[in-house]
Amino acid sequence: MGQDKVYTLSQVAQHKSTKDCWLVVYGRVLNLTKFLEEHPGGEEVLLEVAGKDASKEFDTIGHSEGAKKMLSKFQVGVLQGHSVQDLGGKDDATNESKKEMSAFVIKDDSSSTFKSLFDFFVPFMAASLYFGYRYVTRSDNIGY
Numbered sequence: 001m002g003q004d005k006v007y008t009l010s011q012v013a014q015h016k017s018t019k020d021c022w023l024v025v026y027g028r029v030l031n032l033t034k035f036l037e038e039h040p041g042g043e044e045v046l047l048e049v050a051g052k053d054a055s056k057e058f059d060t061i062g063h064s065e066g067a068k069k070m071l072s073k074f075q076v077g078v079l080q081g082h083s084v085q086d087l088g089g090k091d092d093a094t095n096e097s098k099k100e101m102s103a104f105v106i107k108d109d110s111s112s113t114f115k116s117l118f119d120f121f122v123p124f125m126a127a128s129l130y131f132g133y134r135y136v137t138r139s140d141n142i143g144y
């Protein structure tokens with residue numbers, strides 16, 4: 001309800017009392033008035049950042065997935081310049097599809113390829129020279 005409404009930070013700043021407490025987390029404008037007393041972290045911390053962007057503080061605490069999913073319940077709009085997808089549940093699916101692809105790298109070690117060719121070539125040349133020499137100096141070709 002009214003979640004697409006766009007607010008500026010100065011509009012959010014008008015709501016920073018115990019009876020009217022808004023704040024911004026991850027680009028969402030949240031009305032936490034009813035949540036103040038229920039917040040497991042206490043109402044003081046929320047009132048300290050009331051009317052402001054509290055994304056950093058929300059993050060620093062290391063809120064649970066459950067806490068993150070609660071955000072959309074209190075949402076009354078979005079902060080100007082932000083577009084927000086619903087975090088509720090979707091996040092897990094997104095993370096799931098982000099599973100990294102591991103690349104198969106065929107090791108292209110050209111120096112070792114060259115080395116094995118060379119290893120073959122040297123004895124081959126040596127054998128050719130040896131048998132070539134034996135051939136031209138063989139004792140039964142004296143007719144030439």
Ligand code: HEM
Pocket residue numbers: 025030032039040041042045046049054057058061062063064065066067068070071
């Ligand atoms: C904006 C909406 C917020 C919601 C829905 C929310 C919700 C919650 C929930 C459910 C918990 C219980 C622990 C957990 O599940 O992670 C919690 C704990 C806490 N929250 Fe929040 N919170 C909000 C904002 C904030 C902000 C802005 C601050 C700090 C400025 C804050 C500070 C804390 C602290 C200090 C705790 C206690 C952590 C502990 O005992 O380890 N919360 N909050």
